[in-house]
Amino acid sequence: MEVTFQQVVRQYGKTEALSGLTLNLDGDKIIGILGRNGAGKSTALQIAAGHLKPSGGKVSIFGENPFNSLFASANTLLVHEGMSFPPALRLNAILGEMERAYPSFDKKLARSLLEHFGIPDNAFHIQLSKGMKNTFNMVAGIAARTPLTMFDEPLNGMDAGVRSDLLQVLLKDYIARPRMILLSGHQLEGMEDLFEEVVILHQGRLLHHGNADEFKEGFARISGPASEVRRAASKVQVLELHETLPGMAEAIIMVQPGTTLFMNEGSGLKSTSVSLGDAYVAMTRKKGGIDRVYADATDSR
Ligand SMILES: Nc1ncnc2c1ncn2[C@@H]1O[C@H](COP(=O)(O)OP(=O)(O)OP(=O)(O)O)[C@@H](O)[C@H]1O
The missing domain is CATH 3.40.50.300 (P-loop containing nucleotide triphosphate hydrolases)
Structure with a gap:
């Protein structure tokens, strides 16, 4: 076939x-x-x-x-x-x-x-x-x-x-x-x-x-204190990063095959897998995402 x-x-x-x-x-x-x-x-x-x-x-x-x-x-x-x-x-x-x-x-x-x-x-x-x-x-x-x-x-x-x-x-x-x-x-x-x-x-x-x-293994979601998420994200390719609760954030990042994510103990960071749906959506999302659209649309008012 x-x-x-x-x-x-x-x-x-x-x-x-x-x-x-x-x-x-x-x-x-x-x-x-x-x-x-x-x-x-x-x-x-x-x-x-x-x-x-x-x-x-x-x-x-x-x-x-x-x-x-x-x-x-x-x-x-x-x-x-x-x-x-x-x-x-x-x-x-x-x-x-x-x-x-x-x-x-x-x-x-x-x-x-x-x-x-x-x-x-x-x-x-x-x-x-x-x-x-x-x-x-x-x-x-x-x-x-x-x-x-x-x-x-x-x-x-x-x-x-x-x-x-x-x-x-x-x-x-x-x-x-x-x-x-x-x-x-x-x-x-x-x-x-x-x-x-x-x-x-x-x-x-x-x-x-x-x-x-x-394909799925090529992505990970990291979440925790916003400063730690930003620090970890600065070393890898980030597809999406947004604040969840005040002071907290999560990011979807690309993971190179065969590599393990290194996260400082006590940083409060958590790494979880990403569903296929979230992975392809993150991969094809416009820069800035809906947060940027909303901010731009409401900034001038
Ligand atoms: N019969 C049609 N006449 C005019 N434009 C069409 C027609 N069918 C599809 N298109 C356009 O072709 C593009 C691709 O559409 P298509 O339906 O193949 O996408 P899709 O990935 O299946 O989308 P969705 O997930 O929304 O169903 C879109 O821009 C759509 O507007």
Whole structure:
């Protein structure tokens, strides 16, 4: 399984959603596709699924251009909130259609999962609540078992119980039948533990691609008395530093692989790990952050 983007550009009028994205993914893995709002994640996934044509560059999925490719459409599935199904079909009939479209679709698994989540299979898709729609879509995506399955913000609107059950079943099914799964999202709780690799997009380009654990290990959060945090931070690359309580501060810093943070005993400093979500947000935050925006906006009054 190989997905490659070479210098891919995608324009929407004057907006450039992808500005020369180059990325190589291969192997059966669960890969997190992360990035701030507007970074180009959905556009990249829609291009990989063959739903959108790039304005420039080359994309290949299983060695083929996915756009208008029957082979690619039978072997890839993009699950997203805007998925639409024929309004006259009940859920059970939609599952029947998916079974015909995807050779590895497991209808029995899909029906059992719908029953578990209390979604009647004689309902129409349009009648479902937002969380139920996304649950149905994700169930269909898991049961399709396409060699490349992509989920774009799949967990929106779901309650915590449904989220954790779906992620558990996704992991179980992936272990039983490995395939390439791309997962994008902002609410990463529960999801980030599944990622073997992470791809971080920023302003339509690739900012980082690598092993998820190694990426996380490249960051640390130090907190404690503000003067001590500033002293420790002066020796390393700091992504973010702000006051918490009066006289106290915390910073997110970059840590070189294989190095240990040296902190004076009795300094009151504490070092903790940084979640994947906090790490990529810190990495892509504008200088000064929201504190600077607020200070600048209110200074002149
Ligand atoms: N149909 C469209 N028409 C015009 N501009 C679009 C369209 N779709 C996306 N864009 C623009 O392309 C850029 C990338 O959007 P995209 O949806 O790919 O980002 P994203 O990383 O998925 O964002 P989010 O996390 O907010 O969903 C944004 O500037 C967006 O406004």
